[in-house]
Amino acid sequence: MTDRDERLQTILRLIQDFNKKGVEVGEGTRFAQDLEWDSLTVMDFVAAVEDEYDIIITMNRAAEIETVGQLVDAVGELSQPGKA
Amino acid sequence: MTADAGQPSVRGTAPDLFNKFQPLIDQRAALLAGGITDPFNLVMERVESPTVAICNGRRTILLGTYNYMGMTFDPDVIAAGKRALDEFGSGTTGSRVLNGTYQGHRECEDALREFYAMDHAMVFSTGYQANLGIISTMAGKDDYVVLDIDSHASIYDGCALGNAQIVPFRHNDVDALEKRLKRLPAEAGKLVVLEGVYSMLGDIAPLKEMVAVSKAAGAMVLVDEAHSMGFIGEHGRGVAEAQGVIDDVDFIIGTFSKSVGTVGGFCVSNHPKFEILRLVCRPYVFTASLPPSVVATAATSIAKLMSGGAKRTHLLENSKRLHGGLKDLGFKLGTDEPQSAIIAVIMPDLERGAAMWEALLHEGLYVNLARPPATPQGMTLLRCSLCAEHSTEQVGEILGMFEAAGRKVGVI
Numbered sequence: 484m485t486d487r488d489e490r491l492q493t494i495l496r497l498i499q500d501f502n503k504k505g506v507e508v509g510e511g512t513r514f515a516q517d518l519e520w521d522s523l524t525v526m527d528f529v530a531a532v533e534d535e536y537d538i539i540i541t542m543n544r545a546a547e548i549e550t551v552g553q554l555v556d557a558v559g560e561l562s563q564p565g566k567a
Numbered sequence: 568m569t570a571d572a573g574q575p576s577v578r579g580t581a582p583d584l585f586n587k588f589q590p591l592i593d594q595r596a597a598l599l600a601g602g603i604t605d606p607f608n609l610v611m612e613r614v615e616s617p618t619v620a621i622c623n624g625r626r627t628i629l630l631g632t633y634n635y636m637g638m639t640f641d642p643d644v645i646a647a648g649k650r651a652l653d654e655f656g657s658g659t660t661g662s663r664v665l666n667g668t669y670q671g672h673r674e675c676e677d678a679l680r681e682f683y684a685m686d687h688a689m690v691f692s693t694g695y696q697a698n699l700g701i702i703s704t705m706a707g708k709d710d711y712v713v714l715d716i717d718s719h720a721s722i723y724d725g726c727a728l729g730n731a732q733i734v735p736f737r738h739n740d741v742d743a744l745e746k747r748l749k750r751l752p753a754e755a756g757k758l759v760v761l762e763g764v765y766s767m768l769g770d771i772a773p774l775k776e777m778v779a780v781s782k783a784a785g786a787m788v789l790v791d792e793a794h795s796m797g798f799i800g801e802h803g804r805g806v807a808e809a810q811g812v813i814d815d816v817d818f819i820i821g822t823f824s825k826s827v828g829t830v831g832g833f834c835v836s837n838h839p840k841f842e843i844l845r846l847v848c849r850p851y852v853f854t855a856s857l858p859p860s861v862v863a864t865a866a867t868s869i870a871k872l873m874s875g876g877a878k879r880t881h882l883l884e885n886s887k888r889l890h891g892g893l894k895d896l897g898f899k900l901g902t903d904e905p906q907s908a909i910i911a912v913i914m915p916d917l918e919r920g921a922a923m924w925e926a927l928l929h930e931g932l933y934v935n936l937a938r939p940p941a942t943p944q945g946m947t948l949l950r951c952s953l954c955a956e957h958s959t960e961q962v963g964e965i966l967g968m969f970e971a972a973g974r975k976v977g978v979i
Contacts, residue, residue, distance in 0.1 A: 523944055526716050526735060530743065539750045541711075542726075542733040 491555045493535060498551070501528045510552035536562050598921055606924050606936040616640055617828075617956045622933060628961055628968075630951045631935035635908050636797045636878055637956030638828030638868045647867040648829075648860040655859035663690075664845060667856030675862040678869040679833055683804055683819060687841035690833050690862065692854050694793055694822030695721040697832030700850035701789065701818055702760060703729035710756035713747055713781075715739065715772070717765055717943045719791065728850075731758075738765070738943065741776045748784035757786035763806030764794035767942050767950070768901030769909030771795075775810040782815055789818040794907060797826035797872040798879040798955070823865045826872060831857045831865055878955035882908055885953045885962050892966040897979040901948065911937075912949040912969075919978055920947035926972035932965060 484492075491510065498508050501524055506517055514520055520528065529540050532554070538561040540548075548554050599605060604623075613621040617637035618629050638644055651671055661667035672690055679688035691697040702725030706712045710731045714722060717738040726733045734751070736743040744759070751757060759781040764771050774790065781788045792805030800808030805821075807813040817838060823831035834844075845851060857865075883905075890905035893912060901911030914920030917938055924936040927949070935950040942948055957965075973979035 521945060522940075523716070526737065530737065533750075534746070537750065539734055539747060542735060 487555060487559060490558055491551075494532065494551060494555055494558065497528065497531050497535060500531070508551060510550065510555070512551045513549050514551075514554075515549070532558060538562055594917075598917070601918075603921050604925050604928060606921055609928075609933070614639075617954050618958075618961060620933070622928065625931055627928070627931050627933050628957075628965060629933050630953070630957075630965060631933055632954065633794070633825040633952050634828060634954050634956075635794075635882060635952065636826045636828070636872060636875055637954045638826065638871070641828070641868065641871065643871060644828065644864045644868045648864040651859040651863035655863075657860070658858045659856045661855060662852055663856045664852050669856075669859050669862070671859045671862040671866065672856060675831075675866040675869070676833075678866040679821075679835055682802075682869050682873055683835045684802075685819075685835040686837045686839075688833055688835045689841070689844060689848075689851065690831060690857065690865075691851055692831060692857055694820070694824060694832030695724070696850040696854065697820050697822070697834050698722050698791060699725045699728055700848040701820060701834050701844070702726060702758070703850070704844060704848040705787070705789075705818075706731035706758045707756065710758065711751050712758050712760060713744065713751075713786065714760040715762065715765075717767065718760060718762065719766065719793075720941070722760055722762075722791065739770070739772055741773055741780060744777055745780040745784075748780060748786060751784070753785070757781075757784065758789060759786045760789045761791070762794075763790055763792040763799065764907040764909065766794050766909060767937060767946075767948060768911045769794075769905075769907045769950075770902050771799075771806050771906045773810075774807050775812050778807070778812040778815050787817040788815065789820060790816050791820040793820070793822045793825055794909060796821050797875060798882050798908065803872055803875065803879065823861070823868075827865050827868045829861050829864045829868065831861060875955075882953060882955040885955070885957050885959075886910065888959075888962050889951065889953060889965065892962070893969060896966070896970050896973065898969065898973065908953045910951045910953070912951065914947040914949060915978065917947045919976060920949060923949060923972055923976045923978055926975050927968060930968035930972050932968045932972075 495508055529545055533540055536558055548557055609622060611620040611622055617634045617639050620627050620629055655669055659667040675690050676688040691700060698721035706729050708730050711734055712726050712731045713734045715738055716735045734747050736747050761772050761777055778788055790807050795805040797803040799806055804813055807816045817836060819835050821833050823829045886905045886908050890910050894900055899913040914923060920936055927934055937948040937950050939945045
């Protein structure tokens with residue numbers, strides 16, 4: 484399993500705690516449209532991801548993330564040493 | 568946005584730019600089709616006092632004005648405004664940095680410095696612009712603004728106007744704030760933005776702990792005390808004063824449109840370089856200054872708030888009594904205990920919230936109907952803000968109205 488696969492699995496696991504509607508989730512799943520998350524759910528989920536990886540995902544950065552796959556890539560970048 | 572919302576525009580295939588509002592237009596139409604009075608279009612035909620107005624020909628008790636200290640009809644305040652109108656005219660027609668600073672603006676800033684016992688005070692044309700101006704100017708491109716997720720729109724808009732990195736944390740969660748601060752680069756500039764009283768639920772922030780963790784991380788701290796001025800803290804300086812951390816706060820933002828009883832906003836600070844903001848803060852520079860009558864009423868009112876001890880006590884008594892009374896009636900409230908002069912009554916949904924709002928209006932009571940996105944967690948709220956001028960009898964009357972309306976609508 485590559486690092487990216489591992490991150491994907493972790494994020495899919497974190498999503499399940501917030502996936503109240505039981506939507507089937509893959510890389511292409513969109514947070515707002517497909518999961519229908521409101522802003523508070525988004526914040527709680529982002530906080531869970533931040534805590535898992537000990538990173539900060541700013542609102543500026545979060546605004547550019549629409550899909551699960553994009554989040555996996557963003558977390559990969561942000562987790563590199565020296566990145567905030 | 569759905570592609571088929573609304574009609575296509577007349578020319579070409581470009582959509583009508585109003586299409587994005589279609590869901591809201593539909594929601595409003597559905598609500599009003601039920602024959603309900605529009606909760607966001609009430610006209611006060613006459614205003615008799617800080618607590619009573621005539622709405623739709625009916626005498627109405629005002630319980631949603633933020634007029635906490637009832638200064639709007641204070642005789643000294645009104646006299647000061649009239650005198651300034653006569654002596655300085657109806658408006659300045661100018662920016663504070665050009666022809667818009669009159670003696671009155673200086674006196675108003677002096678009154679603020681004295682009220683807060685701080686070195687610097689800067690008056691803006693509205694409280695909204697004070698947040699917009701200070702946040703967007705203080706936090707630059709590589710700086711971080713760390714803010715409570717339930718922050719007021721003016722704080723978010725201040726972030727949007729600037730280009731700093733924005734980091735939200737869960738409402739009033741000290742650990743969440745501390746964790747985020749620790750993850751930020753040590754060398755980056757940081758501004759933590761907090762509010763003393765959060766206006767939707769009327770809850771107060773744990774400023775003592777939050778200011779401490781912010782300072783430990785080397786951050787500057789801004790506290791918006793819009794809903795606490797004049798009646799929270801020993802000198803009425805707000806929640807930061809009440810919790811003993813005002814000396815560690817770098818910027819206090821406030822407004823004249825609540826306890827002070829007019830319109831305008833301000834920032835007070837002890838930072839030695841504060842005055843440079845007058846030249847670099849765009850929402851301060853590129854707008855006309857407040858009219859002379861407004862700053863005169865504000866300065867007089869602020870000076871009087873310094874000795875408003877008896878009013879303060881009565882206001883907090885009112886708040887306690889209304890909170891306890893509504894709880895006993897079976898209403899669900901935003902806070903378990905009264906924490907400020909705002910009491911939020913949680914409604915099950917927008918429909919019943921609007922119905923309850925209208926039933927109260929028929930009883931002769933005005934409160935604020937608040938709904939998403941202004942409210943946290945998608946709640947519909949009937950927001951009550953008390954005034955030091957509400958009599959004990961009026962609070963009793965208000966409780967009777969809530970009981971009658973609540974039974975009629977079926978929420979209690």
